[in-house]
Amino acid sequence: MLVIINVTVYHRKVTTAQPATRNRGSRRAEILDAAAKLFAARGFHGVSIEDIGGAVGTSGPALYRHFSGKEALLSEMLLDVSERLHTSGTRRVTEAAGAEQALNALLSCQIEFALSHPALITVHDRELDNVPEPARRRIRRLQRLYLEEWVTVLSELYPGRSQAELRAATHAVFGLLNSTPHSAGELPPAAMAELLRGMARAALATPKG
Amino acid sequence: MLVIINVTVYHRKVTTAQPATRNRGSRRAEILDAAAKLFAARGFHGVSIEDIGGAVGTSGPALYRHFSGKEALLSEMLLDVSERLHTSGTRRVTEAAGAEQALNALLSCQIEFALSHPALITVHDRELDNVPEPARRRIRRLQRLYLEEWVTVLSELYPGRSQAELRAATHAVFGLLNSTPHSAGELPPAAMAELLRGMARAALATPKG
DNA sequence: CGGTGAAGTTAGTGATCCTTAACCCAGCGG
DNA sequence: CCGCTGGGTTAAGGATCACTAACTTCACCG
Numbered sequence: 101m102l103v104i105i106n107v108t109v110y111h112r113k114v115t116t117a118q119p120a121t122r123n124r125g126s127r128r129a130e131i132l133d134a135a136a137k138l139f140a141a142r143g144f145h146g147v148s149i150e151d152i153g154g155a156v157g158t159s160g161p162a163l164y165r166h167f168s169g170k171e172a173l174l175s176e177m178l179l180d181v182s183e184r185l186h187t188s189g190t191r192r193v194t195e196a197a198g199a200e201q202a203l204n205a206l207l208s209c210q211i212e213f214a215l216s217h218p219a220l221i222t223v224h225d226r227e228l229d230n231v232p233e234p235a236r237r238r239i240r241r242l243q244r245l246y247l248e249e250w251v252t253v254l255s256e257l258y259p260g261r262s263q264a265e266l267r268a269a270t271h272a273v274f275g276l277l278n279s280t281p282h283s284a285g286e287l288p289p290a291a292m293a294e295l296l297r298g299m300a301r302a303a304l305a306t307p308k309g
Numbered sequence: 310m311l312v313i314i315n316v317t318v319y320h321r322k323v324t325t326a327q328p329a330t331r332n333r334g335s336r337r338a339e340i341l342d343a344a345a346k347l348f349a350a351r352g353f354h355g356v357s358i359e360d361i362g363g364a365v366g367t368s369g370p371a372l373y374r375h376f377s378g379k380e381a382l383l384s385e386m387l388l389d390v391s392e393r394l395h396t397s398g399t400r401r402v403t404e405a406a407g408a409e410q411a412l413n414a415l416l417s418c419q420i421e422f423a424l425s426h427p428a429l430i431t432v433h434d435r436e437l438d439n440v441p442e443p444a445r446r447r448i449r450r451l452q453r454l455y456l457e458e459w460v461t462v463l464s465e466l467y468p469g470r471s472q473a474e475l476r477a478a479t480h481a482v483f484g485l486l487n488s489t490p491h492s493a494g495e496l497p498p499a500a501m502a503e504l505l506r507g508m509a510r511a512a513l514a515t516p517k518g
Numbered sequence: 519c520g521g522t523g524a525a526g527t528t529a530g531t532g533a534t535c536c537t538t539a540a541c542c543c544a545g546c547g548g
Numbered sequence: 549c550c551g552c553t554g555g556g557t558t559a560a561g562g563a564t565c566a567c568t569a570a571c572t573t574c575a576c577c578g
Binding site: 141142143144145146225226227229230264265267268269271272273274275276277278279282283286287291292295296298299300301302303304305306307 | 350351352353354355434435436438439473474476477478480481482483484485486487488491492495496500501504505507508509510511512513514515516
């Protein structure tokens with residue numbers, strides 16, 4: 101005869117009594133947000149599941165109720181970012197009348213995103229190599245499509261410059277715009293947006309030395 | 310009575326018979342170089358000691374003959390980079406006649422470094438948070454001094470623009486110039502250098518929108 | 519009021535990793 | 549010829565980590 105006596109005592113949790121009926125899937129978003137900030141600061145492998153749980157008030161493996169694993173979390177994060185950039189870019193470009201307006205629209209998109217989600221931007225161009233293979237291809241494809249969007253607009257605006265040069269110039273502009281995490285708080289957001297826009301336009305308008 | 314019989318058989322290693330008398334400290338540099346590439350690709354915590362050893366032909370803990378640990382390796386790597394940037398920047402600026410030439414010198418330094426050591430540049434602005442505390446302060450100090458070097462030159466060149474704006478602009482230019490790892494191979498190095506220089510100069514010369 | 523499912527909890531497991539210990543070998547100075 | 553030192557090796561230890569298992573609570577619905 102086997103008797104198992106369970107003496108576990110569950111004391112009432114002393115949290116701030118969140119309404120248990122929060123928006124469906126709001127917890128997922130909360131986790132993604134906290135994880136993005138941690139990944140941006142210490143890198144994917146430098147952050148533990150326990151860290152992420154702690155950042156949202158739960159401890160540890162509660163995360164597995166919302167994501168199938170750590171890599172899946174990163175995959176979803178990067179897929180969401182590259183999809184948002186690509187689709188909003190495409191929409192704004194097709195709405196625009198002429199290449200000039202299209203470039204302005206692309207700049208607005210990227211600047212607005214970089215300023216309001218610095219952690220996501222940081223993770224987006226650092227951690228692609230840590231995404232497992234099925235999702236990595238999709239992310240890379242979206243990133244490539246987004247880049248080509250910029251290149252086609254630019255090659256209409258500045259004919260006579262090679263595709264390779266425009267691709268390199270676009271990467272450089274991405275680097276310029278995504279520098280926001282490094283200069284956080286130097287300027288108020290509106291001034292920062294204007295500064296970045298002006299610098300990017302000037303940089304793109306100048307071929308060679 | 311305790312008898313220990315050691316039956317380990319050491320078979321001759323089948324390597325390419327490197328001359329055992331290589332340059333003093335050349336192994337350290339080799340390890341630093343390999344580690345930089347690995348860190349740039351997968352992040353500090355995503356690379357194991359075994360990986361680094363494997364990349365230089367030795368296996369695993371041989372690394373501890375040259376560095377006191379993994380973090381010490383990273384510390385030395387980042388300290389070296391920030392020192393090289395800062396001192397070469399300072400030298401070239403004091404040699405220059407006038408702010409115009411000084412800015413050109415700073416641009417040359419940074420571009421040359423970014424083009425010839427893309428992995429180091431990548432690690433340098435990603436992994437600072439993984440450096441243990443005694444060294445981190447020194448690195449941050451050097452980075453700050455280097456930034457201020459740029460800002461003083463720029464504020465002489467463009468008076469009437471606030472320090473904060475110039476700091477943000479400098480960060481943006483760093484982001485632009487350090488984009489080289491992303492656009493590797495798009496253009497031949499000389500053309501890339503000229504493109505980056507032109508874009509950076511134009512971006513800096515343009516205040517606000 | 520009973521059952522159900524979503525969202526937590528702790529305990530435990532196997533793998534990985536950094537680091538150290540113990541040992542080995544080639545080259546060189548005396 | 550001997551000992552020392554610099555640069556390797558494998559084995560082992562202790563910590564950490566991702567993930568699973570078992571269990572609990574609670575809101576909600578019939």
